Amino acid sequence: MEERVKKIYERLQKREYRNLRRVEDVALSNDCKQISDLALRSARRLYELVAQEQAVLFEEDRIGMMRTITSVPPLLQEEEQKALYLGRFVFDSAQVGNISSDYEGILADGFLKKRALLSVQKEKYATDSKQFKELEAMNVCIDAILLLAEKYRAEAEKMGNTRLAEALKRVPMYAPNGYYEALVMMRMINFTLWLNANKHNTLGRFDEYMYPYFLKDVERGSITREEALALTQEFFIDLNFDADLYPGVQQGDNGQSLVLGGVNADGDPVWNELSELCLEASLSLNLIDPKINIRVSKETPFSVYEKGTLLTKQGLGFPQYSNDDVVIPALCKMGYDLCDARNYVVAACWEFIIPGVAYEIPNVDALNYPGIVLDVIKEKLVGVHSFDELLSEVKARIQSVCFSLAEGTKNIFVEPSPFQSIVMTDCIERAQDISEGAKYNNYGFHGAGLSTAADSLAAVKKLVFEEKAVTAQELICALDNDFNGYGNLRAQCLACPKMGNNDDFVDGIAVALTDCFADSLAGLKNERGGIFRAGTGSAMYYIWYSEKLGATPDGRKKGEPFSANYSPSLNVKFDGVLSVIHSFTKPHLERVCNGGPLTLEFHDTLFRNEEGTQKVARLVKLFVENGGHQLQLNAINRETLLDAQKHPEDHKNLIVRVWGWSGYFNELDLEYQNHIIKRIEFLS
Amino acid sequence: MSKEGIIFSIEEFSVYDGPGIRTTVFFKGCPLRCNWCHNPEGLEARVQVVKSPNGCIACGACKEVCKYKEGCVACGACIPVCPRSLIRFSGTKYTAEALSKKLLKNADYLSQAGGGVTFSGGECFMQWEFLCEVLTLLKGKVHTAIQTCGYASNEVFCKGLSLVDYVMFDLKILDEEKARKFTGVGTEQILKNFRSLSTSGVPFVVRVPLIPDVTDTEENLKAIAETVAQSNARGVELLPYNKMAGSKYTMVGKVYNPLFDEQKAPNVNLAPFVQRGIKVKIM
Incomplete structure (x- = not known):
């Protein structure tokens, strides 16, 4: 690593820069608070925050930027919020987030072109119209980002950092002239999105939208590979400086995902030198942000898997792989235009979304498969005469729960987000804030605990209906007593077929459940005219739902967690990873393609030499070639994690994958730490 | 009905037991008593009850x-x-049909990933009739390999060779006296089978566990390299001693009693092989 970059890296590690943050919270002016139009108020807030931000640069910075304001004041006053929220559906604190900006578009235009467009648009509307106010709000946000840029330009100039000062004379006002300026502009946008209270700000298809700028430099010979690498490293490090200020369920859950590879809108492969440079930068840094995702397909060269596996080996919990061969057709079936489907990225974790033209909420709620199965068993098992009858009851319940979940999303309230609107493809043209919708307005539901549900039904099928080893009443009694006094029955339950062993007896049930989930959402529309997408992710629901759920017929005791995402149950001995892949590619994944990866944990000794690493890469390829939709691999070592619980001070940089994101182990709550320790390792 | 085999583990996605991605089947029972054995579950050729401490x-x-x-x-x-x-x-009992059926469930993936099934142990030739039966059932359907200490009757060994696609053959100690002391058996039978292997046409590699001051000595490695050089082996794979070796003994009610200095790092000496133009890798 270049000396200059090393200095930046060390600054991040030492954390002393955090002392430069303001101690007191910033407050909004009364003028701002009293603006009745929320779009205008939001814009004003951003402007006031920028006005109070202090540009901080260090000698070694070429891109730089760090927050000095620690928290963004809420847009709504307490009483006002209460009134506005009343009777409304409020998701994720009513913030726009978890979407992907049109970076390609904003880089090509620059903010001044956007401003010109705004002026033209404003002419079309009466000054007291909603459209006019929203456009005006966007205009104020442009003032804000330009002010921010000017502050940094002045600071750079003052420090004699002419390169940055020169760059900031051009960006973000105009399109960048080369890779370096594009990075500065991206950093400025990223910084502003966070300061604007947007959540889960994804980075999209970095190797696609940045490539023209990179190529321009390469072609005119104005950048060497080393310089490009150093700048990419710096940009990646910069994404981490304020990460502790970014909101999420746990620290690290901030959505700074970056996508590499895949095909472009025309269907041509994207993978290029810059993709490789990003992998190299990430590998050299060992940081949780940005979280690397690779889009792959049957056409992907093996070398891409090999390079990706080097990151996995590092224990970062990424790259995560998404399979274009499954995802693109699935998105087309959901109604996305082919060119948009080809352009997909992942949201904060793994949900498939379209950059620029979508305001989707792919994580709006989650189906609790095991909860439904348990309820139905307790209510209906005694009365039904066959397993098929029971399964029909479960399906009927899934359908009614899906309907209620969909109903629950109605009458949503979202705060306007004029700055985010500027960096979307056509909010200005439509004179509409992004919070009110876009070309695509779909919602997605996770499907938590699939394996626990399938295993539970398999146990009932085998023990109650086929072997008649236990009566319905006895089983329910055992469940009600959390298996206390039913040790033998629990052992029998645990010995029943489990999803992940390539056994159609139970895998078939999982297929039926996922199909039913998809069927139940088919045809339902949300209030914005979008559809509901069924998924295989869990987000934090593998903890939230399981904590409250009683014992289940698969032998799981009360409160024990489900597996995260789309994975076999915990604490079950499996034949191995090949059988797991067989099992988990049986469901019709193109029908439940909201996102949610098969998650596999490997002991880190598997990667001890090139042979091991090569074979893991082969396994990923195998998964892709056999119709898997998404895969997340983690290299972990149980002993290391246990030691980190005892001696956190020795493991400050220990990174683990949690559900759809990587975080520092020490910064996780105990229950999330313990879950990771419990997950199965496929030892070798 | 054919004889049942006793298997103590089947590991999918085993990456250090032959070419490509493999499933490794561990047979129970071993004729050797290597002092450093890290898999004591594989020693007895019968079903046992084991208890994790x-x-x-x-x-x-x-x-x-x-x-x-x-x-x-x-x-x-x-x-x-x-x-x-x-x-x-x-130890789980399988009929040859049941085991091959189970293994063939992943044959598609194994073949796609340039791999197959490996029979290990214990010592798979301890249950040679069962082994040969399974190999026959798998022939032509999935690539097969065996990992063996080479201690079996020559007739049995050659029968196995006629059915298998790839062999990993252990050469541990070539000094007769030391071999008896540290592995419980002499070298004669092993070397006889090694010669059969070498002329069989079946591709094979030689595996050498590196045990501090026992097998990793200059003298022993030279002798092994010499033997390998005169054979048709494709290469040598060195397996440095792992300090975790003793961890499973309590579980099977045995005491681990190494006759060598466990703390000493094994001497990973490639020179005797490199000098003779033998391809060598560390596992």
Whole structure:
């Protein structure tokens, strides 16, 4: 690593820069608070925050930027919020987030072109119209980002950092002239999105939208590979400086995902030198942000898997792989235009979304498969005469729960987000804030605990209906007593077929459940005219739902967690990873393609030499070639994690994958730490 | 009905047991008693009851139900009563048909990934009839390999060779006296089988465990390299001693008693092989 970059890296590690943050919270002016139009108020807030931000640069910075304001004041006053929220559906604190900006578009235009467009648009509307106010709000946000840029330009100039000062004379006002300026502009946008209270700000298809700028430099010979690498490293490090200020369920859950590879809108492969440079930068840094995702397909060269596996080996919990061969057709079936489907990225974790033209909420709620199965068993098992009858009851319940979940999303309230609107493809043209919708307005539901549900039904099928080893009443009694006094029955339950062993007896049930989930959402529309997408992710629901759920017929005791995402149950001995892949590619994944990866944990000794690493890469390829939709691999070592619980001070940089994101182990709550320790390792 | 085999583990996605991605089947029973053996579950050719010591709360429930206090007969009565689920059978009986059926379930993936099935142990030739039966059932359907110490009758060994696609053959110690001391058997039978292997046309590699001051000596490695150089081996794979070797002994009710300095790092000496133009890699 270049000396200059090393200095930046060390600054991040030492954390002393955090002392430069303001101690007191910033407050909004009364003028701002009293603006009745929320779009205008939001814009004003951003402007006031920028006005109070202090540009901080260090000698070694070429891109730089760090927050000095620690928290963004809420847009709504307490009483006002209460009134506005009343009777409304409020998701994720009513913030726009978890979407992907049109970076390609904003880089090509620059903010001044956007401003010109705004002026033209404003002419079309009466000054007291909603459209006019929203456009005006966007205009104020442009003032804000330009002010921010000017502050940094002045600071750079003052420090004699002419390169940055020169760059900031051009960006973000105009399109960048080369890779370096594009990075500065991206950093400025990223910084502003966070300061604007947007959540889960994804980075999209970095190797696609940045490539023209990179190529321009390469072609005119104005950048060497080393310089490009150093700048990419710096940009990646910069994404981490304020990460502790970014909101999420746990620290690290901030959505700074970056996508590499895949095909472009025309269907041509994207993978290029810059993709490789990003992998190299990430590998050299060992940081949780940005979280690397690779889009792959049957056409992907093996070398891409090999390079990706080097990151996995590092224990970062990424790259995560998404399979274009499954995802693109699935998105087309959901109604996305082919060119948009080809352009997909992942949201904060793994949900498939379209950059620029979508305001989707792919994580709006989650189906609790095991909860439904348990309820139905307790209510209906005694009365039904066959397993098929029971399964029909479960399906009927899934359908009614899906309907209620969909109903629950109605009458949503979202705060306007004029700055985010500027960096979307056509909010200005439509004179509409992004919070009110876009070309695509779909919602997605996770499907938590699939394996626990399938295993539970398999146990009932085998023990109650086929072997008649236990009566319905006895089983329910055992469940009600959390298996206390039913040790033998629990052992029998645990010995029943489990999803992940390539056994159609139970895998078939999982297929039926996922199909039913998809069927139940088919045809339902949300209030914005979008559809509901069924998924295989869990987000934090593998903890939230399981904590409250009683014992289940698969032998799981009360409160024990489900597996995260789309994975076999915990604490079950499996034949191995090949059988797991067989099992988990049986469901019709193109029908439940909201996102949610098969998650596999490997002991880190598997990667001890090139042979091991090569074979893991082969396994990923195998998964892709056999119709898997998404895969997340983690290299972990149980002993290391246990030691980190005892001696956190020795493991400050220990990174683990949690559900759809990587975080520092020490910064996780105990229950999330313990879950990771419990997950199965496929030892070798 | 054909003879049943006793298997103590089947590992999918085993990456260090032959070419490509493989499933490794561990046979119970071994004719050798290598002092450094890290897989004591593989020693006895019978089903055993094993108990993990980690997490035992000494509640006594297992002892209470035991009817064979003088000697375990692997009745398994203690298994369900352990509140921490620490007791289990080691060894599952399979018919050749059942085992091959199970293995073939992943044949598509294994073939796609340039791999196959590996038979290891213990020593797979300890159950040679079963081994040959399974190999026959798998022939032409999935690539097969065996990992062997080479200690078997030559007739049996050659029969196995005629059915298998790839061999990993252990050469541990070539000094007769030391071999008897540290592995429990001499070298004659092993070397005889090695010669058969070398002329069989079956592709093979030689594996050498590196045990400090036992197998990693200059003298031993030179002797092995010399033997390998005169054979058709494709290369040598060195397996440095792992300090975790003793960790499974308590579980099978045995005591680990290394006759060498466990703390000493094995001498990973490639020179004797490199000098003779032998391809060598460290596993």
